[in-house]
Amino acid sequence: MAEHWKGAPVAQALTERLIVKANQLKVQGIVPTLAIVRVGERPEDLSYERGALKRCEKVGIRVKQFTLTKEASHGDLMEVIQQINVDREIHGCLLFRPLPAHMDEDAICAALDPAKDVDGITAGSLASVFTGSGAGYPPCTAQACMEILEHYGCDLTGKRAVVVGRSLVVGRPLAMLLLRKNATVTVCHTRTADLPAECRRAEVLIAAAGVANMIGRDHLTPGQLVLDVGINVDQDGNLVGDVDFTAADEIAGAVTPVPGGVGAVTTSVLAAHVLQAAEQIG
Ligand code: NDP
Secondary structure, three states: OOEEOOOHHHHHHHHHHHHHHHHHHHHOOOOOEEEEEEEOOOHHHHHHHHHHHHHHHHHOOEEEEEEEOOOOOHHHHHHHHHHHHHOOOOOEEEEOOOOOOOOOHHHHHHHOOHHHOOOOOOHHHHHHHHHOOOOOOOOHHHHHHHHHHHHOOOOOOOOEEEEEOOOOOOHHHHHHHHHHOOOEEEEEOOOOOOHHHHHHOOOEEEEOOOOOOOEOHHHOOOOOEEEEOOOEEOOOOOEEOOEOHHHHHHHOOEEOOOOOOOHHHHHHHHHHHHHHHHHHHO
16 A cells, blocks of 8 residues: 655644744744735635635735636736735735636736745746746745655655646646756656656656546556646546546555645645745845
8 A cells, every 4th residue: 555645744844834934024023925816716716715824824924815806807907916016015926827718817927026926927937947046936836746755755866757747837847846856857748649658657756637537557656656736526526636546555655645635735835935935025
């Protein structure tokens, strides 16, 4: 049976360190503050928002919520972003995406002050993930995978890592973060010729495709470390990952569960980025 790498202990260890840091900032007269911007009421956004509020409260981060209806205009949202940019009390901004189709998402992301981009949505943040300059913040989910690997003592140097998925939110930035830790990285996608074979070669396999249970026995080899980023609803209405958990449990060396794996660490990473931004912006 594989080890179950749960997210909760990782989140807890991170949170304990963050509480100390938040208190130090407060002594300096800085109240770390996150703006959460949501357009509409998608259940997954509401669920993540509840998690973020809880985590911020635990750490000691103040949250200002900006909620727009899904009928709000592009201009309305742009005004909110500009308001956040000039508000000296706000250190970081979480914007739920995708935005409604009538809004120009690229323009909205580009308008956010990069110094407050704690979820890696601006081109500047992604560039810094690419160059490793340390100037911006990687997307929280990609960083959460790295926190899990570090917490459970995985030394990535020289390891073959395979990432399934090449989105700008998860797959691509994650590949860069893995590379920075000296893994040998392969990124797979829908045009990959033989996905099972690529996956089987991995020592560290990270699934971020958004397809329920697509990583099965054919993709797995004994001893692999398997991180499951996917959050999907199966035919029976259950929340499942991209990895067939039963198969991974039998074959792999370790696997993150869904729910309770990568997703449980993301809000702690968000909180960590807010504190970093508060330290820098002051
Ligand atoms: P996207 O839909 O933006 O990207 C999916 C990627 O997976 C694409 O690159 C796509 O390839 C690839 N892909 C899809 N199907 C296959 C397949 N059958 N074989 C190989 N590659 C495939 O999704 P996201 O990156 O935004 O999210 C991925 C998953 O992670 C989702 O389940 C999402 O819910 C979850 N997620 C979880 C978070 C968390 O905190 N745990 C946070 C964010 C996302 P191509 O480029 O060729 O189309």
